[in-house]
Amino acid sequence: MLTRVPCETTRCVGRAAELFELRELLREPGLVTVTGGAGIGKSRLALRGVHGGDWAGFDAVCWADLWPVQGGDLLAAAVAQALDLSDHTSRSLADAICDWIGDRRVLLVLDSCEHLVAAARTLVADLLTVCPRLTVLATSREALDVVNEKVVELGPLDPATEGVALFEARAAAAGRPLRDTTDRLLAGRLSLHLEGVPLALELAAGLLRRWTLEEAWELTEERLEVLDGHAPGPLPSRHGALRTAVGWSHELCRPAERLLWARLAVFPGSFDVELASQVCLGGPLTADTLREVLTGLVRKSVVVAHDGGYRMLDAVRAYGRMWLRELGEEPVVADRHAAAILDTSRRAHEGWLTSEQQHWYDRMRDLYHDVCAATRHLIDSEAPSALELTGNTAFFWVCSGHLHEVTYYAQLALEVAPLQAPGRSRALWALGLARILQGDHASGRGHANASLRAAFGAGDVEGVRQAVYLEGLAALLDGEPDGALRSADEALRAGGAVPPDAGGSGTVAPESSRTFGLVLCRLVRVFALAGCGRLAEARREAQVQRETCVDLQEYWTRSYLDYQLALIALAEGHHHAAVGHARDMLDAKRRIGDQFGIAMGLDLLATGWCALDDPGRAVVAIAASHRFWGAVGLLRRATPEVLPMHAQTRARTRARLGGAEYDEQVRKAQSMAPDSLLRTVLGQQRAR
Numbered sequence: 001m002l003t004r005v006p007c008e009t010t011r012c013v014g015r016a017a018e019l020f021e022l023r024e025l026l027r028e029p030g031l032v033t034v035t036g037g038a039g040i041g042k043s044r045l046a047l048r049g050v051h052g053g054d055w056a057g058f059d060a061v062c063w064a065d066l067w068p069v070q071g072g073d074l075l076a077a078a079v080a081q082a083l084d085l086s087d088h089t090s091r092s093l094a095d096a097i098c099d100w101i102g103d104r105r106v107l108l109v110l111d112s113c114e115h116l117v118a119a120a121r122t123l124v125a126d127l128l129t130v131c132p133r134l135t136v137l138a139t140s141r142e143a144l145d146v147v148n149e150k151v152v153e154l155g156p157l158d159p160a161t162e163g164v165a166l167f168e169a170r171a172a173a174a175g176r177p178l179r180d181t182t183d184r185l186l187a188g189r190l191s192l193h194l195e196g197v198p199l200a201l202e203l204a205a206g207l208l209r210r211w212t213l214e215e216a217w218e219l220t221e222e223r224l225e226v227l228d229g230h231a232p233g234p235l236p237s238r239h240g241a242l243r244t245a246v247g248w249s250h251e252l253c254r255p256a257e258r259l260l261w262a263r264l265a266v267f268p269g270s271f272d273v274e275l276a277s278q279v280c281l282g283g284p285l286t287a288d289t290l291r292e293v294l295t296g297l298v299r300k301s302v303v304v305a306h307d308g309g310y311r312m313l314d315a316v317r318a319y320g321r322m323w324l325r326e327l328g329e330e331p332v333v334a335d336r337h338a339a340a341i342l343d344t345s346r347r348a349h350e351g352w353l354t355s356e357q358q359h360w361y362d363r364m365r366d367l368y369h370d371v372c373a374a375t376r377h378l379i380d381s382e383a384p385s386a387l388e389l390t391g392n393t394a395f396f397w398v399c400s401g402h403l404h405e406v407t408y409y410a411q412l413a414l415e416v417a418p419l420q421a422p423g424r425s426r427a428l429w430a431l432g433l434a435r436i437l438q439g440d441h442a443s444g445r446g447h448a449n450a451s452l453r454a455a456f457g458a459g460d461v462e463g464v465r466q467a468v469y470l471e472g473l474a475a476l477l478d479g480e481p482d483g484a485l486r487s488a489d490e491a492l493r494a495g496g497a498v499p500p501d502a503g504g505s506g507t508v509a510p511e512s513s514r515t516f517g518l519v520l521c522r523l524v525r526v527f528a529l530a531g532c533g534r535l536a537e538a539r540r541e542a543q544v545q546r547e548t549c550v551d552l553q554e555y556w557t558r559s560y561l562d563y564q565l566a567l568i569a570l571a572e573g574h575h576h577a578a579v580g581h582a583r584d585m586l587d588a589k590r591r592i593g594d595q596f597g598i599a600m601g602l603d604l605l606a607t608g609w610c611a612l613d614d615p616g617r618a619v620v621a622i623a624a625s626h627r628f629w630g631a632v633g634l635l636r637r638a639t640p641e642v643l644p645m646h647a648q649t650r651a652r653t654r655a656r657l658g659g660a661e662y663d664e665q666v667r668k669a670q671s672m673a674p675d676s677l678l679r680t681v682l683g684q685q686r687a688r
Helices: 016-025 042-051 072-082 093-101 114-130 159-173 181-193 198-209 213-227 240-251 255-264 273-280 290-299 314-326 330-350 357-366 368-380 385-399 403-416 424-437 441-457 461-477 481-494 516-531 535-552 555-571 575-592 595-611 615-631 643-657 659-670 674-683
Strands: 002-004 030-035 060-065 106-111 134-140 150-153 304-306 309-311
Touching: 016 030, 016 042, 016 150, 030 042, 030 114, 042 060, 042 106, 042 134, 060 072, 072 093, 072 106, 072 114, 072 403, 093 114, 106 114, 114 134, 159 181, 159 198, 181 198, 181 213, 198 213, 198 240, 240 314, 255 273, 255 290, 255 314, 273 290, 273 330, 314 330, 330 357, 330 368, 330 385, 357 368, 357 385, 357 555, 357 575, 368 385, 368 403, 385 403, 385 424, 403 424, 424 441, 424 461, 441 461, 461 481, 461 516, 481 516, 516 535, 516 555, 535 555, 555 575, 555 595, 575 595, 575 674, 595 615, 595 643, 595 674, 615 643, 615 659, 615 674, 643 659, 659 674
Parallel strands: 002 060, 030 134, 030 150, 060 106, 106 134
Antiparallel strands: 304 309
16 A cells, blocks of 8 residues: 655644544545644644554555645645656646546545645545545645535644643653643643644743743743734734744744744745755854754744754744745845755756766755745746756656646746747756657657757757757657667767767767766667667667766666666577666666656566566566556556567566466555565566
8 A cells, every 4th residue: 555644753632532533534535624723733633643544445545745835736746746646648637646546545635725725626626526435634724615525623722631731742842841730730821821722832832942831931921912913914823822822932032043933934845954054144144153043943843853854834934924024035035045946956957967966866856845936936036047947957857757847837937038048948958858758749849949949049069969869869759769869979979979980889978078968869879779770889888888877876877778788688688687787777766766767677677587487576577567657647658669578578477477376466566565566676686
């Protein structure tokens, strides 16, 4: 069963009746929405309900964090990501999600829908119409108003019992456990003032890291009446107790902490110290003081440690955003954030050919929401740098399955940028790449041609090579290796990478001249040589290039060279070598998170095991390939000469095992989580 649910980091206190009701409602298909005010504990209840439930009959339980999603246009992308669906088709993502779920029994959690209610209503209604066994659990400050929606209304904790119990638990976690009856009575007074609102109580408990309970009570008592209703402008919370708690948490911060709180509110999701330093420095916040000030906010529970980084809860972030506007810094900090993400994308692009490639794939994956926010800000500002950011991000995103986002942002950036803006060729290239990988080769070739013209006009030789790569990729997928070879050779000769008198011998320039465009064109050349039947030449070139990739610890190019070497080995009857190259390809693709490439590699591994007359290993690889092709929304995709091989492998393995045993082995393998299934495949010993 596919399970993608966050871990519980704190104990759920109380809510026994609500938990029982929630779990009972989730047993049946349909929409269940947990509603309540800010800070009331909707997400906490949903998480406890999912973790403590019995989902044995479900095919998947998936959790979509919607709090970092800034617009309804990207809601479906967030849901697809939660489902581990890296759709490589040109259909809408909503259609892809419907197809992926189909008649599976799935529990899908949409956490924090309040800022996306209209979009969530439409998507959920569509999903429930098409997917009869789907259960959706949403958390929102208001119901989604979908037909047959079941609502669990969440109110405050009982101040005298559950409220005190929550405060006591969080006080103990802060290192200040309640000592005696006097402490509990004081905690009860505080809980009553805060009306049992969980987030308000947690913020109050956070004060105990700095003050005693008596001191915290005196400080808050002084501010409870003063702050209530007297903050500048409308506060984000609709609940007075939470508004008061957030307000006095702000008042009790030092000036530098308040400033950092406001500036950190620009981050749509999690952040780390490096990114905070790029965006938030200035005034009293220096490189020497920022970490200390950030630690102060963590100690006050304003910032929460999260997955190795930090995040702010919605109500706290909204309060910080309000103060950022009051300070008049909102546009400036948004500009800084966009500039920091653009600079990071440049360093990632420059580091793609180096030993840091895997680091940059991980980094750009972690910055997904920041890249979305920065790109949107640059597009709204009609800044030409949106083109560059889109181009720099594209290759990382397509490998991570974000083809729809690449298409979405590239189109928007091209619409607002001047025709002669720098970076236009790269954005056209990004759009063409996404279209080709979505199977729309005609559109992809059109964008490749437009990118080629733009690069030619700008005198950008590297841009020309990258556009030629797209042309060659589309030609290979359309069964035209001769055309791909001619284009690649022309582009390589233009840069001196293939000597004019080489006659297509495969001679390459020194690797000190290795650039992104050259690497891509050389890779197309290897594939084209093999497609033309020139296997010995293709193998020699691939081996030379692969050695360089190994020396540089560069995995993307190496993975596709291993793919081609495996194909050549299969064609030449060297089946042990084919299995080795297929396994190496899978290891490389696993490192950079390329599910499309993993699916391709599994097909080759299955063919290799089958050729070695090892149907037991072959059937596991076949089942894994089915799983990963489904995760990219495709039955299968490869160059035309490869596809018949897969059908022969499946038929031969089935005949060797027998239909019943084959089906049972496939069923067992596909019941495993994708990561576990891939580890099983990679853990298999090579046949001797």
